[in-house]
Amino acid sequence: MDPLNPLNISNRQNLDDFELEALREPYQTILTISYIIMALLAFIGNTTAIATLVTGRQRSAPELKKYLINLFTTDILIALFSIPFSYTDFMYGQWIFPAIMCPITQFITGCAVCVSVYTLIAIGIERYLAIVYPFRQLLCFERHTKFAITIIWIIGIALSSPLLIESRALEFKYRNKILYDCRELWDQELGGKVYTGLIFITTFIIPLIALSFLYISIGVTSATNTVPGNSNRDHVQQQNRIKIVKMLVILVISFAACWLPIQVFNLVMWLCDDCRTLTSQFQINIYVSIYFICHFLSMAHALIDPIIYCFMSHNFKMDQLRSYMYANCAYNNRNEKRGEIIKFRSNFMSNTHSATNGNVSEVAV
Known part of the structure; x- marks a missing residue:
C-alpha cells in the first residue's frame, strides 16, 4: 500500500499555501523518463523470461519453472499497473487518471506484492523438500504446484481486497480548482494502522523468517551431506542444485533489500502521528524526496528478478x-x-x- 500523499497529511484548510507539485519541471522530466524506462525494461525482461521458460527445452525442475513464471507474472503486473500510476500521484500532487483506476491500481499492486513474496516461500519449500528430504516422496510436486499457485493467488487477493474497497479518488479544492487524490478512506484511522501493520507482518516479517529458516536449512544440508554417488552425473546434479539455491537466495535478498525501505516508510507514516505533521513546503519536499527513493527502489525490483535469473541460470x-x-x-x-x-x-x-x-x-x- 502507498503512503499518504503529503498534501493529505498537511492542514487541508491551508492547501493553497503549499505548492501542489513538490518537484520542479526539470526534475519531473528526469523522474518520468526514469520510471518509463524502468517499466519498459521490466515488462520486456519478464516477458522474455516467461517466454524462455515456456519454450525452453530444459526439463529440470518443471515445478520450479511454474513458480518462476508466476513470479515474473507479478513483476509484469507491477510494471503495467503500479509503476506508471503510483509515482505520478506524488509527483503532481493529484490523481490525473480516471477515478476508477485508483482502487484498481492499489489492489493490483498489493496483490502482486503478496503473490510475489508467497511464491518465493513456495519455491523455498519446494527446494527444501527436494534437497533436505530427497528420498521421501512427501509431495508429488508436479501435481500440487498448480494447487499451491492457486492458493497463493487466493491469499494475495484476500490480503489486498481491503485496498479495492477502501481506496477512492477523493475530491479536494486547490486554488479554486477541483482536483482528485487517490487515497485510502478508512472509517477510522485505527483501521488503516491495523491494516498497514498486518501487511507489514504478513508480506515481510513472516516471509523473511520463513525464507531464512528454509535456506539456512538447505545450506547446512548441502554443506554437511555428501553426494550419494561417485559418478560425474551425480556430481553435476549436486552442483546444479547448489547453483539453483544460490540464485533463489539472491532473489530473496533482492526482494528484502528493495521492499524493506518502502515497507518501513509506510509503517512509520501510518503509525507515527507526529511524523505526519508537515507544516512547511521544505518538510513536504523532504517527505517527497524520501518517498521517491524508497518507491523507486521497490519498483526496480520488478526489473531485478529477470536480470538475476538471466545471469545465474545456465x-x-x-x-x-x-x-x-x-x-x-x-x-x-x-x-x-x-x-x-x-x-x-x-x-x-x-x-x-x-x-x-x-x-x-x-x-x-
Whole structure:
C-alpha cells in the first residue's frame, strides 16, 4: 500500500499555501523518463523470461519453472499497473487518471506484492523438500504446484481486497480548482494502522523468517551431506542444485533489500502521528524526496528478478542462445527463399523476353 500523499497529511484548510507539485519541471522530466524506462525494461525482461521458460527445452525442475513464471507474472503486473500510476500521484500532487483506476491500481499492486513474496516461500519449500528430504516422496510436486499457485493467488487477493474497497479518488479544492487524490478512506484511522501493520507482518516479517529458516536449512544440508554417488552425473546434479539455491537466495535478498525501505516508510507514516505533521513546503519536499527513493527502489525490483535469473541460470542462457540461433536460421532461410524467388522471377522474365524477341524475328522473316 502507498503512503499518504503529503498534501493529505498537511492542514487541508491551508492547501493553497503549499505548492501542489513538490518537484520542479526539470526534475519531473528526469523522474518520468526514469520510471518509463524502468517499466519498459521490466515488462520486456519478464516477458522474455516467461517466454524462455515456456519454450525452453530444459526439463529440470518443471515445478520450479511454474513458480518462476508466476513470479515474473507479478513483476509484469507491477510494471503495467503500479509503476506508471503510483509515482505520478506524488509527483503532481493529484490523481490525473480516471477515478476508477485508483482502487484498481492499489489492489493490483498489493496483490502482486503478496503473490510475489508467497511464491518465493513456495519455491523455498519446494527446494527444501527436494534437497533436505530427497528420498521421501512427501509431495508429488508436479501435481500440487498448480494447487499451491492457486492458493497463493487466493491469499494475495484476500490480503489486498481491503485496498479495492477502501481506496477512492477523493475530491479536494486547490486554488479554486477541483482536483482528485487517490487515497485510502478508512472509517477510522485505527483501521488503516491495523491494516498497514498486518501487511507489514504478513508480506515481510513472516516471509523473511520463513525464507531464512528454509535456506539456512538447505545450506547446512548441502554443506554437511555428501553426494550419494561417485559418478560425474551425480556430481553435476549436486552442483546444479547448489547453483539453483544460490540464485533463489539472491532473489530473496533482492526482494528484502528493495521492499524493506518502502515497507518501513509506510509503517512509520501510518503509525507515527507526529511524523505526519508537515507544516512547511521544505518538510513536504523532504517527505517527497524520501518517498521517491524508497518507491523507486521497490519498483526496480520488478526489473531485478529477470536480470538475476538471466545471469545465474545456465539453462536460461542455453535456451536464449538456442532461441537466437533458431531465429537467425529462420531469418536466413527466409532471405534465401526470397532470393531464390527473385532469381526465379528474373530468369523467367528474361526467358520470356528472349522468346518474345525470337517470335518477332521469325514473323519478320
